[in-house]
Amino acid sequence: MADHNALPLVILTEKFAALPGIGMKSAQRLAYHVMNMDMAEVESFAKALTDAKKNVHCCKICQNLTERDVCPICSDDSRDKSIICVVESPKDVSAFERTREFTGVYHVLHGLISPMDGIMPDSLKVKELLARISQGGVSEVIMATNPTVEGDATAMYIAGLLKPIGIKVTRLAFGLPVGGILEYADEITLFKALENRNDM
Amino acid sequence: MADHNALPLVILTEKFAALPGIGMKSAQRLAYHVMNMDMAEVESFAKALTDAKKNVHCCKICQNLTERDVCPICSDDSRDKSIICVVESPKDVSAFERTREFTGVYHVLHGLISPMDGIMPDSLKVKELLARISQGGVSEVIMATNPTVEGDATAMYIAGLLKPIGIKVTRLAFGLPVGGILEYADEITLFKALENRNDM
Numbered sequence: 386m387a388d389h390n391a392l393p394l395v396i397l398t399e400k401f402a403a404l405p406g407i408g409m410k411s412a413q414r415l416a417y418h419v420m421n422m423d424m425a426e427v428e429s430f431a432k433a434l435t436d437a438k439k440n441v442h443c444c445k446i447c448q449n450l451t452e453r454d455v456c457p458i459c460s461d462d463s464r465d466k467s468i469i470c471v472v473e474s475p476k477d478v479s480a481f482e483r484t485r486e487f488t489g490v491y492h493v494l495h496g497l498i499s500p501m502d503g504i505m506p507d508s509l510k511v512k513e514l515l516a517r518i519s520q521g522g523v524s525e526v527i528m529a530t531n532p533t534v535e536g537d538a539t540a541m542y543i544a545g546l547l548k549p550i551g552i553k554v555t556r557l558a559f560g561l562p563v564g565g566i567l568e569y570a571d572e573i574t575l576f577k578a579l580e581n582r583n584d585m
Numbered sequence: 586m587a588d589h590n591a592l593p594l595v596i597l598t599e600k601f602a603a604l605p606g607i608g609m610k611s612a613q614r615l616a617y618h619v620m621n622m623d624m625a626e627v628e629s630f631a632k633a634l635t636d637a638k639k640n641v642h643c644c645k646i647c648q649n650l651t652e653r654d655v656c657p658i659c660s661d662d663s664r665d666k667s668i669i670c671v672v673e674s675p676k677d678v679s680a681f682e683r684t685r686e687f688t689g690v691y692h693v694l695h696g697l698i699s700p701m702d703g704i705m706p707d708s709l710k711v712k713e714l715l716a717r718i719s720q721g722g723v724s725e726v727i728m729a730t731n732p733t734v735e736g737d738a739t740a741m742y743i744a745g746l747l748k749p750i751g752i753k754v755t756r757l758a759f760g761l762p763v764g765g766i767l768e769y770a771d772e773i774t775l776f777k778a779l780e781n782r783n784d785m
Binding site: 390391392393394396397400404405406410411413414415416417418419420422424427428429430431432433434435436437438439440441450451452456474475476479 | 590591592593594596597600604605606611613614615616617618619620622624627628629630631632633634635636637638639640641650651652656674675676679768769
């Protein structure tokens, strides 16, 4: 922004623009919106930022974000601890929980292997997964990473570690999205849907 | 979000979702992004929010947002104080300044007349504009509100107040696409609109 703008506004705009998916114009609009909020609202927004950062950390079992030592899912006795669904990020846990169909537990990797971006297995919560499995009682690990190059590579890598120690490792099914239209499906999805076809 | 999410994260997500143009999914992504920021970055974001709100207020002459009593544009001796460009919001001042073609000064209304939303002339900085003009030395007032129903109504209303007291009132040329939003116009379109302004 040009120098006729008040400096605190320029700074706030830059903070918004540094967030993912927010460009300079949106950032400017958000900064002006803040100017029109009540002081109390702005302070509670500022407090929400620092509170979330201060009080939320990884569950010591599944690595999902939580305020507690052990998250509500890991401390829920009705969940089946023998099935672990391995996901990339906490948002994926939310997505599975919305289905209300999965009764096992999760493990959040906090990323996917991506040598191009310098993300190697050591930067992910893979050690924590192995430590958890080594305590026994796990019958199946579902690799629920995205069907992308990084997601597939991560699933293959973890499967390679777990299968030799006798753990059943499965991968989410790939196929047509329910409600999707066949003519808009890409070639690879369609090929996967054909390859994994089921008896009717 | 479901109750398995940490409360401070849910609160932060709601704060982001309350901002204009940010839906629940984006808000969730932003909240998770904050979790991955350094504590220092998060604190500086929180501080930027409250600093902007605390230290930025309206220029006592043009009502644009500034940290000072009188904004840099109003206190710039090289600007022509006899031409006042009347705009809806501070973003519009930024848009005109980017053209680098306008050497007059501004007046920010902080809104447009919109009876449907309960915004009447009294809620805008119209009194301040009249007070400013009554001090003399103003030869032209350019109505640079958006080419929308509200923008036109506001321009007509202010023209109706100023013409009887002998002030020349002009309107931006409709080089702007009708129904468009001023903030998104490119510099050349905006310059043409300024150059071809017409008497009202």
